[in-house]
Amino acid sequence: MKRAMQIGAVLATLTAATAVSAAEHEILILPDAYFPSVVYLDEGDTVKFTNLTGTEHNIISKHESWALGPIADQGSVTMVVEQGVQTTFYDAGAISEEDGSFLVEGNLSFADAPLD
Numbered sequence: 001m002k003r004a005m006q007i008g009a010v011l012a013t014l015t016a017a018t019a020v021s022a023a024e025h026e027i028l029i030l031p032d033a034y035f036p037s038v039v040y041l042d043e044g045d046t047v048k049f050t051n052l053t054g055t056e057h058n059i060i061s062k063h064e065s066w067a068l069g070p071i072a073d074q075g076s077v078t079m080v081v082e083q084g085v086q087t088t089f090y091d092a093g094a095i096s097e098e099d100g101s102f103l104v105e106g107n108l109s110f111a112d113a114p115l116d
Contacts, residue, residue, distance in 0.1 A: 024048055024078075027106060029057050029071070032094070034106035040113035043083040047108065050076045058092035061085075067092070081108060 024046045028035040031053045039047060051057045051071040058069030065086040068077050087109060090102035 022046065022080075026050060028052055029059075029091075032104060034089075034091075034104065037105070038107045038109055040109050040111065041081055042110065044080065046078050046080050048076050048078045050074075059089050060092040062088040062090070083110065 021042075022044045023041065025039045025041055026048045027039060027050070029049055029051045041047065049059060049068060049071060051073055054073055056070040056072060058067065058071070060067045063086060066079075068079065069092070071077050085108070087107055089106050089108075091104035092102075094103040095101070096103055
């Protein structure tokens with residue numbers, strides 16, 4: 001019984017340490033940009049997208065592997081980022097009439113943030 005309690009205490013400590021180490025990052029959705037345009041994060045971090053466009057907003061990832069929205073004006077939506085997730089995302093409603101490319105792009109990066 002004492003051994004089971006010790007194992008339980010270790011597992012609780014490890015779980016708490018993992019939860020504490022995850023960070024939340026916020027990306028502001030602007031009418032013609034994401035701010036910041038690149039977010040540096042670690043696996044398990046949460047990204048909160050906050051819509052400041054004045055209208056509903058939809059986000060779609062490269063190759064449409066994930067999507068968020070519609071996000072109401074002044075609303076927010078969060079996602080937990082796992083290793084292997086598609087890291088490039090776009091404003092689903094901002095598409096070039098010329099070539100069909102997305103006009104507003106953001107990125108998630110698992111690399112170390114630059115120091116400058």
